[in-house]
Every structure is written in C-alpha cells, then in structure tokens.
Amino acid sequence: MRRTRAILVNTLPPLAFLIVFFFLPLVVLLLYSFWRMDAGVLRQQFTLANYLDVFREPVYVPLLIKSVVIGIGAMLATLAIGYPLAYFIRFHGGRHRNALLMLVILTMLSSYLVRVYAWKAILGNNGILNSFLMHVGLIEEPLTFLLYSNSAVLFAFIQIFTPFIVLPVYSAMANIDDSLLEASRDLGASPLTTFLRVTLPLSKPGVIGGGLLAFILIAGDFVTPTLVGGVDGIMIGKTIQSQFGFAYNWPLGSAVAFSMLALMAVVGGLWALVVNLLLPTAGGER
Amino acid sequence: MRTPWHLWRGLARAPLTAYALLAYAFLFFPSVVIILFSFNQSKVTVWPPRGFTLDWYGEILRDPTLLESIANSLIVASLATIGSVILGTMAAIALSRYYFRGKRLVYAAMLAPIALPGLVTGIAMLSYFEYLGLQRSLATVILAHIVFTLPFVVTIVIARLSDFDPAVEEAALDLGASPLRSFLTVTLPIIAPSVAGAALVVFALSFDEFIITFFVIGNQSTLPLKIWSMMRLGIAPTINAVASIIIVLSTILVLIGTRFVRVAGR
Amino acid sequence: MADDSPIVVLEQVTKRFGRVVAVDDVSLEVGRGQFVSLVGPSGCGKTTTLRLVGGFEEPTCGRVYIDGRDVSEVPANRRSTNMCFQRYALFPHLNVFDNIAYGLRVRKRPRPEIVARVSRLLELVDLVGFERRRVHELSGGQSQRVSLARALVNEPSVLLLDEPLAALDLKLRRQMQIELRRIQHALGTTFIYVTHDQEEALTMSDRIFVMNCGRVVQEGAPDEVYSRPANEFTASFVGDSNLLQVDVTAPGEASWDGFALRIPAGVARPGGKALLSLRAERINLRLVERPGDARDHLRGVVREAIFLGPLVRYLVETQAGGTLRIIQLSSGGRALREGEQVLLEWDAADLVEVAKE
Numbered sequence: 030m031r032r033t034r035a036i037l038v039n040t041l042p043p044l045a046f047l048i049v050f051f052f053l054p055l056v057v058l059l060l061y062s063f064w065r066m067d068a069g070v071l072r073q074q075f076t077l078a079n080y081l082d083v084f085r086e087p088v089y090v091p092l093l094i095k096s097v098v099i100g101i102g103a104m105l106a107t108l109a110i111g112y113p114l115a116y117f118i119r120f121h122g123g124r125h126r127n128a129l130l131m132l133v134i135l136t137m138l139s140s141y142l143v144r145v146y147a148w149k150a151i152l153g154n155n156g157i158l159n160s161f162l163m164h165v166g167l168i169e170e171p172l173t174f175l176l177y178s179n180s181a182v183l184f185a186f187i188q189i190f191t192p193f194i195v196l197p198v199y200s201a202m203a204n205i206d207d208s209l210l211e212a213s214r215d216l217g218a219s220p221l222t223t224f225l226r227v228t229l230p231l232s233k234p235g236v237i238g239g240g241l242l243a244f245i246l247i248a249g250d251f252v253t254p255t256l257v258g259g260v261d262g263i264m265i266g267k268t269i270q271s272q273f274g275f276a277y278n279w280p281l282g283s284a285v286a287f288s289m290l291a292l293m294a295v296v297g298g299l300w301a302l303v304v305n306l307l308l309p310t311a312g313g314e315r
Numbered sequence: 316m317r318t319p320w321h322l323w324r325g326l327a328r329a330p331l332t333a334y335a336l337l338a339y340a341f342l343f344f345p346s347v348v349i350i351l352f353s354f355n356q357s358k359v360t361v362w363p364p365r366g367f368t369l370d371w372y373g374e375i376l377r378d379p380t381l382l383e384s385i386a387n388s389l390i391v392a393s394l395a396t397i398g399s400v401i402l403g404t405m406a407a408i409a410l411s412r413y414y415f416r417g418k419r420l421v422y423a424a425m426l427a428p429i430a431l432p433g434l435v436t437g438i439a440m441l442s443y444f445e446y447l448g449l450q451r452s453l454a455t456v457i458l459a460h461i462v463f464t465l466p467f468v469v470t471i472v473i474a475r476l477s478d479f480d481p482a483v484e485e486a487a488l489d490l491g492a493s494p495l496r497s498f499l500t501v502t503l504p505i506i507a508p509s510v511a512g513a514a515l516v517v518f519a520l521s522f523d524e525f526i527i528t529f530f531v532i533g534n535q536s537t538l539p540l541k542i543w544s545m546m547r548l549g550i551a552p553t554i555n556a557v558a559s560i561i562i563v564l565s566t567i568l569v570l571i572g573t574r575f576v577r578v579a580g581r
Numbered sequence: 582m583a584d585d586s587p588i589v590v591l592e593q594v595t596k597r598f599g600r601v602v603a604v605d606d607v608s609l610e611v612g613r614g615q616f617v618s619l620v621g622p623s624g625c626g627k628t629t630t631l632r633l634v635g636g637f638e639e640p641t642c643g644r645v646y647i648d649g650r651d652v653s654e655v656p657a658n659r660r661s662t663n664m665c666f667q668r669y670a671l672f673p674h675l676n677v678f679d680n681i682a683y684g685l686r687v688r689k690r691p692r693p694e695i696v697a698r699v700s701r702l703l704e705l706v707d708l709v710g711f712e713r714r715r716v717h718e719l720s721g722g723q724s725q726r727v728s729l730a731r732a733l734v735n736e737p738s739v740l741l742l743d744e745p746l747a748a749l750d751l752k753l754r755r756q757m758q759i760e761l762r763r764i765q766h767a768l769g770t771t772f773i774y775v776t777h778d779q780e781e782a783l784t785m786s787d788r789i790f791v792m793n794c795g796r797v798v799q800e801g802a803p804d805e806v807y808s809r810p811a812n813e814f815t816a817s818f819v820g821d822s823n824l825l826q827v828d829v830t831a832p833g834e835a836s837w838d839g840f841a842l843r844i845p846a847g848v849a850r851p852g853g854k855a856l857l858s859l860r861a862e863r864i865n866l867r868l869v870e871r872p873g874d875a876r877d878h879l880r881g882v883v884r885e886a887i888f889l890g891p892l893v894r895y896l897v898e899t900q901a902g903g904t905l906r907i908i909q910l911s912s913g914g915r916a917l918r919e920g921e922q923v924l925l926e927w928d929a930a931d932l933v934e935v936a937k938e
Contacts, residue, residue: 032413033415035409035413035494036409036413036415038405039405039406039408039409040405040406040409040410040421042402042405043402043403043405043406043425043465043469044406044421044424044425046402046461046462046465047424047425047427047428047462047465050440050443050458050459050461050462051427051428051436051439051462052424052427053443054436054439054440054442054443055431055435055439057439057442057443057446058435058438058439058442058443060446061442061446110338110341111338113331113334113335113338114334114335114338114339116331117331117332117334117335117338118335121328121331121332121335129335131569131570132339132342133342134569135565135566135569136342136343136346138519138520138523138565138568138569139346139523139558139561139562139565139566140523140539140542140558140561140562140565141523141525141539142523142525142539142542142543142546143346143349143542143554143557143558143561143562144345144346146349146542146546146554146558147345147346147348147349147558148345149546150348150349150352150555151345151348157348157352160363161363164363188341188342188345191338191341191342192342220327242429245430245431245432246432246433248432249432249433249434249435250432250434251434251526252525252526256546266432266434269434269438270434270529273438273441273530279438279442282438283438283442286434286435286438289435290431290435293432479673480666480668480670482666482667482668482670483670483671483672483673485637485657485664485666485670486664486666486670486671486672486731487672487683488637488656488657488658489635489636489637489657489658489662489663489664489732490658490663490683490684490687490731490732490734490735491658491659491684491687491688491735492658492683492687493658494658496687497658500683501672501674504674505673505674
C-alpha cells in the first residue's frame with residue numbers, strides 16, 4: 030500500500046537514529062547502574078549495590094534533595110520574573126511582539142558557558158560588583174560571600190534560565206484568542222477578573238511546561254555549580270559528572286543519575302498537579 | 316471614550332512597561348558587561364574599566380588551539396545541522412501528513428531528547444560508546460548533537476506543515492506529479508523558510524553546546540570546551556573577547572533567523 | 582460514432598476508515614459529457630466517493646472504472662481525472678500562470694504550447710491579465726476560477742469538483758453556477774460535482790445522486806428526484822416536503838389524523854399505512870371566506886408567516902392536528918398573517934408515496 034510505504038520511508042530513518050543513538054544509550058546507562066566498579070575494574074554482574082549506596086551513603090540523598098530544592102526555588106523565581114514579562118510581550122507588545130520575543134531568545138542563544146562566566150566575573154572578590162561598590166564608597170572590603178556560595182548559584186540560575194520560562198508561557202498566552210478577552214470584557218468583567226479567570230487558567234500549559242523545563246535544566250546542572258558554586262554550592266550534577274570523570278565510578282554515577290531522574294519525575298508530576306489545582310480551568314467555583 | 320476597561324489597561328500599561336524594561340535589563344546585563352570588558356585594558360575585571368584595547372581580540376588569532384576549536388565547532392555544527400534537518404524534516408512530514416497507529420508514541424519519541432537533562436544524555440552516550448568500543452571523536456559529537464537538536468527541527472517544521480492546506484500536495488499529485496516531484500516542487504518550497512529557520516536554530520544550538528559534548532568528545536575541542544578549559548585556568552580577558560564575538564554572532568544569526576521563522580504566533 | 586458507455590463506474594465500492602464506514606456498497610455510473618452531482622448532508626460520504634474516483638483514496642472493497650479501465654489501484658497522479666478542491670489548494674509560492682501551467686510542466690510540454698494553453702484557459706475562466714498575480718492577492722471568486730483553470734489544463738476526461746462554491750457569497754455563487762455549466766457545455770467534459778446544497782445540485786445537474794450515510798438513496802434527473810422522492814430522506818432533504826403518515830381506508834382514500842383525503846391509486850392497500858410526501862409549494866392556502874366553504878377542505882390556523890422576498894413560507898396548524906409547511910409566491914396583495922383561519926387544498930396526484938427509512 031502506497032500510504033504505508035510513504036509513512037515508513039519517512040519515519041524509519043529518524044526513529045531508527047534515535048533508537049540507536051538515544052534510547053539504546055539510555056538502556057546501556059541503566060545497565061551500568063546495575064553493574065559494579067570493583068577496585069578500578071568493571072564487573073558486569075547484576076547488583077543493586079549502587080542504588081543501596083545512593084541511599085545509604087550520607088552524601089547523596091541530601092545532595093539530591095538540595096539540588097531539587099534549588100531547582101524548585103530557582104524555577105519559581107524565574108516564573109515570578111518571567112511571567113509578567115511574557116504577559117507584557119503578549120498583551121502590550123503590539124506590533125513589536127516578534128521583536129520583543131526575539132530579544133528574549135537572543136539572551137538564550139549567546140553561549141550558556143559565557144553567561145555563567147559573566148557571573149563569575151561579576152561576583153568575584155576582584156569582580157565588577159565588588160569593585161563597583163568600593164569605587165562608589167559603599168563598602169571598603171570586597172564582599173567575599175558573593176561568589177562560591179549557594180546564593181551565587183541560585184542567582185546565576187535565575188538570571189540565566191528566566192528566558193527558558195518566558196518562551197513556553199508566552200506560547201501558551203499567544204494561543205489565547207483575543208476574542209476571549211473581549212468576550213470577558215463584554216460580559217462586564219474588570220481587567221483583573223479577566224486575568225484571573227481567563228488569562229491565568231489558559232496560560233497554565235505554559236506555566237507547567239516552562240516550569241518543568243526550567244526545573245529539569247537547573248536541578249541537574251553541573252556547570253553553574255562548578256564555576257560559581259565552589260565547595261558550598263555543590264549540586265548533584267557535579268557529583269554525577271565527577272563519577273564519570275576523575276572519581277571514575279560509572280556504575281555509581283549512573284545509579285545516582287537515575288535516582289535523580291526518578292526524583293525529578295516525581296517533582297515534575299507534583300508540579301503539574303499543584304498548578305492544575307491552583308489554576309482552575311476557566312469556570313472555577315464561585 | 317474612556318470606559319473603565321480602557322482606564323485600567325492604560326494604568327496597567329505604564330508599570331508593566333517599566334517592569335519589562337527592568338526585566339530586559341536583568342536578562343541582558345551580564346552580556347553587556349562581558350562585551351564592555353572585552354575592550355578593557357586591564358587584565359582584571361574591575362570596575363571602572365580602564366582604557367580601551369583590541370588586544371584581547373588579537374589574542375584569539377594568536378592562539379592556535381582556540382582557532383582550532385572554532386574550526387571544530389564549525390565543522391560539527393554544519394554536519395549536525397545537515398543531519399538533523401534532514402531527519403527532522405522527514406519525521407515532521409510523516410507526523411503531520413499521515414495517521415497511523417502508534418503515531419503519538421513516535422511523536423513523543425521524537426521529542427524525548429528535550430525532556431532529559433543534557434548531563435544524562437551525555438553520560439548515556441558516553442557509556443554507550445564505551446560499551447560498544449567506539450572511539451570518541453568529533454563524529455560522536457556530531458551524532459550527539461543531531462540527537463538533541465532533532466526535537467527542535469521536528470517542532471518547527473511540523474508547525475509550518477500544519478499551517479498550509481495539505482490539499483495543495485494532493486493537487487500536485489492530481490495534476491500528474493509523482494510523490495517525489497510533488498515534494499520537491501510544492502512541499503519543499505513552501506516549508507523552505509521554516510526548514511532554513513530550523514537549520515539556523517540547530518546550528519546555533521550545536522555551536523554553543525557544552526554539556527553533552529563534554530562527555531562524548533575525544534581528544535579534540537570544540538569552542539565551548541576550549542572556553543571551559545580557559546575558565547578553569549583563569550585566563551580572563553581573552554574569554555571576554557571570545558564571548559563577545561559569540562554574543563554578536565548569535566545576535567546576527569537570530570536576526571537572520573527572524574526573517575524565516577515567525578516565533579510570535581499568528 | 583458516439584460512445585454511450587459510462588465514463589465512470591463504481592462497482593460495489595466500500596471505503597472504511599478504521600471502524601467508520603464512509604462509503605457503503607455504492608454502485609453508480611456516470612455518463613459521458615454529463616454534469617452529475619453528488620448531494621447530501623455533511624458526512625454522507627459524497628466527498629469520499631469523489632476522492633475514490635480521483636484516486637486520493639483506495640476502495641476497501643469494490644472496483645473503480647474510468648473509461649472502461651479498472652483504476653482501483655491506480656494512484657491519483659496517474660488517473661485521467663482532475664480535481665477542483667474545496668479550498669482551492671492553489672500553490673501559494675507560484676503565481677496564477679505557474680499554477681495553471683503546473684500540470685503541463687509535469688508533462689514536460691514545450692513552452693510555446695504551455696503559453697498557448699494557459700492563455701486559452703485564462704480566457705475561458707475570464708481571468709485574462711491575471712498571469713502574474715500572486716495567490717494571496719486573489720479574491721475568493723478569482724481563486725476559484727484559477728483552481729478550475731488549473732484542473733482543466735490537462736484536458737481531463739472527468740473533472741471532479743468538491744464543493745467549489747461553498748466559500749463564496751450568494752450572488753457570486755449563483756453567477757459561478759451558471760459559469761460552470763457554460764464551461765462544461767463548451768468543453769463537453771464530464772463533471773462530477775459534490776455539494777450539500779440541494780438547490781445547487783438541482784440547478785446545475787443532468788443527473789443527481791442523493792447520498793446519506795454512505796449510500797446512494799436515490800438517483801435520477803433533477804425534476805424526477807424532486808417531484809418523485811423515493812424515500813423519506815430524499816423527500817425532506819431535497820426541496821421542502823411535508824410527510825404525512827396516513828391510514829389507507831379504501832382504494833384511493835386515506836385518513837390523516839382523522840381528516841379524510843384522496844390519495845393516488847396504487848398506494849398501499851386498505852388497512853395498511855403509508856407515508857406520503859407533499860411538496861410545500863403544491864399546497865394552496867386561502868382565507869376562509871364564505872361559511873360552508875370549509876366543509877370538504879382541511880382547515881387550519883397560520884402559526885408562522887415568514888417573508889422570503891419572492892416567496893412566503895407558512896407554518897399552518899391544521900384541524901387534524903398535524904402541522905403543514907406551505908410555500909407560496911408573494912402575491913401583489915398582502916400575505917396571510919399569524920392567527921388567521923385558512924383553507925388548505927392540494928391535488929391528490931401531488932401526493933407521492935415514499936419508503937419509510
């Protein structure tokens with residue numbers, strides 16, 4: 030049948046590619062999590078020892094929790110900052126909407142590493158912020174707590190990942206037909222009521238999706254903690270990365286990674302649930 | 316005629332605009348700082364900036380490993396773009412034009428790489444290549460880049476394909492064109508702008524990609540990796556210069572891209 | 582030497598999409614050079630049937646023949662049919678000339694021939710001078726005509742039209758109906774036309790196929806289908822009909838809700854029931870004027886009077902209990918008003934027995 034052939038011709042190559050280079054690698058990684066690193070030698074025998082280590086060793090679970098907490102906190106902050114911006118572009122951007130959105134995208138595309146590095150340069154003892162404050166006489170000694178701390182990591186995350194939330198939220202808002210707002214107005218609702226009962230609920234998919242994206246990217250990140258976190262600002266991503274680097278314990282690293290994924294999935298699901306509860310679809314109870 | 320609605324909206328506009336300005340400043344100021352200090356004569360990023368120099372830009376040209384990493388990034392990005400765009404467009408066509416069992420699953424599979432943190436994708440591919448005994452190199456990097464950029468291509472091209480009447484393709488067939496000819500003379504010209512836009516997006520994403528690349532690369536370096544090692548060694552000013560160039564280049568790419576991909580919706 | 586064989590034959594064709602049966606065991610024949618319409622409500626399968634002829638769908642069962650050849654497995658690009666799509670489906674990246682020329686370019690015709698044929702078609706559809714226009718600059722009517730020209734450029738043996746006038750306003754639609762008829766006569770091409778507008782089908786066609794739920798429920802010439810509907814569906818879908826459920830009391834006589842009336846001979850036997858269709862315009866309404874007038878006639882009260890310009894539509898509640906719809910020409914005098922007592926009369930010969938669904 031010609032239709033079947035057309036479908037197969039078009040779906041098989043990309044699908045096969047992903048299976049071979051994405052899904053199978055995940056399977057292999059999972060396999061690694063059940064193997065064991067024994068004195069520098071990889072033993073390919075099934076064992077749950079790695080997962081037990083994750084839970085029993087004092088270091089992993091607290092770090093997982095900390096990373097999730099930072100992820101949620103940073104994500105909420107980016108939402109707080111990014112949502113009004115998305116709202117502005119969508120409802121007050123007028124003819125310049127595309128350009129305004131492009132500006133946001135621009136910040137995302139100019140090298141992630143560089144943007145983290147900028148924070149290093151800004152927050153350091155000899156950095157821009159400190160030298161600026163000293164230059165204007167607000168302080169005499171550099172503030173040493175700025176860099177290499179949890180707050181540095183948090184702040185950098187917020188600044189860097191806000192655009193990641195603006196886009197999905199904007200996209201959901203763009204789908205809100207203007208006629209819905211006019212209808213609401215026509216029925217006598219004030220702008221505030223319209224926002225609460227029409228715009229906000231309808232922007233839900235963007236809030237959920239964007240929040241999820243930001244959370245996953247932040248919670249699992251190792252670049253920012255490494256560059257601006259120092260010893261205090263360590264996160265689980267860094268631990269996983271070192272297991273695949275100098276610490277050289279791939280099975281353990283893999284187990285930690287999957288534990289992290291599981292935790293992320295749970296948090297992600299809760300996030301979707303919470304947002305759905307808090308933002309009823311238009312028509313909530315009176 | 317000032318109805319309360321207009322009044323409220325007008326009142327809301329001013330603070331919102333002010334907020335937006337602040338938000339944009341918030342988003343942009345690190346990049347601005349970097350560009351500013353790339354011209355700074357002093358080696359340290361201290362305020363206020365002292366003197367003006369193009370030395371650091373010159374340093375870029377004098378560093379062969381840096382130049383090599385740029386070349387590598389260009390090669391990887393180009394090849395990844397070709398691969399990703401071709402595979403992604405094929406998937407987009409199948410997903411938007413046909414109904415078949417398991418379509419939802421295939422669609423989800425195509426978008427899956429986005430759902431995973433780059434860290435996990437990176438270590439997964441690393442262990443995979445190791446397990447298969449495959450040598451890590453620029454080739455493995457290209458493969459990895461195709462994987463993580465596919466969802467973007469699929470999304471962008473599907474959006475365009477759903478935008479025009481599929482009857483147009485039937486019309487081409489009706490007039491005697493073979494399916495291939497219909498694709499080349501009708502479908503492709505119509506989706507070309509979106510495909511071009513997707514290509515630019517892939518190129519930019521690939522050029523900047525660090526996390527996955529970090530794990531799957533061999534002995535060479537791409538630009539982000541080179542920057543990373545420079546950061547670890549603390550060679551500040553040249554990084555500012557490199558970073559500024561990247562910022563300017565991505566700006567240009569995005570500006571070109573806006574001509575092809577309408578992001579703000581209809 | 583005229584060829585009398587049908588140009589398109591569908592032989593027990595069924596098309597299933599998953600569990601949905603879009604076309605259910607349809608057999609039909611289309612004569613050469615005819616203007617034929619497939620008419621029915623949304624979802625009745627008429628568009629799917631058209632697409633089966635065009636090669637855009639493969640039949641699940643049954644065979645499709647075009648000009649004597651079994652084309653059931655032949656794809657659309659190799660059939661001698663061409664289609665005018667509902668939303669025109671013009672190539673947005675090509676101008677008018679290139680749109681029309683597309684079919685010729687696919688066949689690699691030489692340039693002079695292409696120019697000549699496209700120009701002729703532009704004349705035919707009255708769009709001379711529009712060669713360089715971009716698709717988005719065209720109005721609905723103009724797009725429709727480009728779509729038509731494009732479909733005719735390959736001189737197909739059968740032209741398929743999928744509700745091509747649906748998006749046009751009334752006046753333009755009426756104009757285009759006449760245009761299409763004229764073009765069809767001029768070219769002698771067989772046209773198969775799909776529409777949900779029964780009036781349109783009646784206006785334009787040599788032959789109508791009324792479809793419902795994937796089946797052809799009646800076929801015939803427009804006046805035949807109109808005045809002698811074979812079943813309940815056709816009676817109510819085509820034209821405006823009243824359906825009377827009667828009990829046959831004697832040959833030629835029946836009772837409708839207690840009202841005795843005359844019916845055509847040959848309708849059922851005494852003691853049986855029948856369903857009769859009576860066209861709204863075949864009923865005559867007049868005011869009750871003289872006492873004693875109403876003795877053998879059906880009396881009623883006007884419940885609704887709707888002015889339609891040249892016609893007036895009435896809804897009358899009869900003494901028998903049932904409601905009848907009547908259409909009358911607007912006479913010079915005043916129309917009847919709600920609440921007025923009226924007499925209804927009609928010719929028994931206008932009662933047509935229809936099959937119950």
